Amino acid sequence: MPTTILNGKEVSQSVYSALKSRISALKSQSITPNLAVILVGEDPASQVYVRNKTRQFSNHGLFSDTITYPSDITQEVLLSKIYELNKNNQFHGILVQFPLPNHIDVDAIINAIDPKKDVDGFHPYNLGCLTAGKPIFIPCTPKGIMRIFHHYNISISGKHVVVVGRSNIVGRPISILTSLKQVNSNGTTTICHSGTINIGQYTKQADIVILALGSPEFLKGKDIKEGAVIIDVGINRVDNDSPKGYKIVGDGEEASLKGKASACTPVPGGVGPMTIAMLVENTVEAAERSLL
Numbered sequence: 587m588p589t590t591i592l593n594g595k596e597v598s599q600s601v602y603s604a605l606k607s608r609i610s611a612l613k614s615q616s617i618t619p620n621l622a623v624i625l626v627g628e629d630p631a632s633q634v635y636v637r638n639k640t641r642q643f644s645n646h647g648l649f650s651d652t653i654t655y656p657s658d659i660t661q662e663v664l665l666s667k668i669y670e671l672n673k674n675n676q677f678h679g680i681l682v683q684f685p686l687p688n689h690i691d692v693d694a695i696i697n698a699i700d701p702k703k704d705v706d707g708f709h710p711y712n713l714g715c716l717t718a719g720k721p722i723f724i725p726c727t728p729k730g731i732m733r734i735f736h737h738y739n740i741s742i743s744g745k746h747v748v749v750v751g752r753s754n755i756v757g758r759p760i761s762i763l764t765s766l767k768q769v770n771s772n773g774t775t776t777i778c779h780s781g782t783i784n785i786g787q788y789t790k791q792a793d794i795v796i797l798a799l800g801s802p803e804f805l806k807g808k809d810i811k812e813g814a815v816i817i818d819v820g821i822n823r824v825d826n827d828s829p830k831g832y833k834i835v836g837d838g839e840e841a842s843l844k845g846k847a848s849a850c851t852p853v854p855g856g857v858g859p860m861t862i863a864m865l866v867e868n869t870v871e872a873a874e875r876s877l878l
């Protein structure tokens with residue numbers, strides 16, 4: 587079966603186009619959406635992600651400010667920075683890039699962010715609203731996945747959606763979003779994780795598989811049914827002999843999935859660009875709400 591490539595880069599361009607008039611309307615009221623990013627430590631992947639995020643802000647005429655700290659920063663200093671950013675009206679959104687060093691209590695950091703500026707949608711208030719089916723800020727990667735479904739007219743109503751991974755960033759929220767009693771949702775969602783016995787038994791029954799476990803080329807063609815839709819959130823570095831010394835692969839094995847899946851997201855160029863576009867959209871939303 588021919589496999590449609592779900593081009594997240596292209597979908598993200600349509601998101602940015604749709605945001606243009608909203609950004610202009612804000613600017614006509616002297617407001618430029620502005621995101622504060624906190625980056626702790628020297629993790630190369632996090633540095634790349636943050637650079638990619640802030641680049642899109644400037645590409646679209648928005649502001650962002652990256653505040654960097656060494657990995658031995660204390661929790662107290664980090665918390666006081668967040669309290670300061672909460673009060674600073676110049677910033678509409680606050681993003682703390684994860685992962686954080688082990689000595690930092692991640693929950694304390696998330697809880698400290700003003701839910702009105704929580705453009706990542708990780709604060710328990712925003713997660714609660716999402717769970718109740720009345721989302722305010724939706725986490726960027728799950729929101730981006732839903733937008734890919736919408737863009738390509740992939741209906742999930744009545745479909746069996748199997749999510750592999752239960753992180754608070756992707757797996758958990760996408761399992762909620764795909765099963766809400768709403769137009770563009772209404773799926774029957776199964777969530778698999780590290781405690782699941784024989785994950786393949788579930789993915790083989792799925793109409794849609796969402797991979798968010800962070801394990802290179804975990805899902806093979808033999809583990810899916812003919813015609814399934816595969817959404818691959820994984821971005822894994824695998825060492826090889828190339829000049830760079832590594833390549834980026836997803837959680838799915840592209841070679842064996844292609845030809846059996848009806849559609850799949852590429853890595854890179856699938857979910858990644860959508861995560862960033864949704865961060866820009868959430869920051870625009872935060873700026874709009876700041877006027878209410």
Ligand code: GUN
Pocket residue numbers: 681682683684685706726727755861
């Ligand atoms: N690390 C990996 N993904 C994300 C994300 O979506 N937001 C933040 N803040 N950190 C991340």
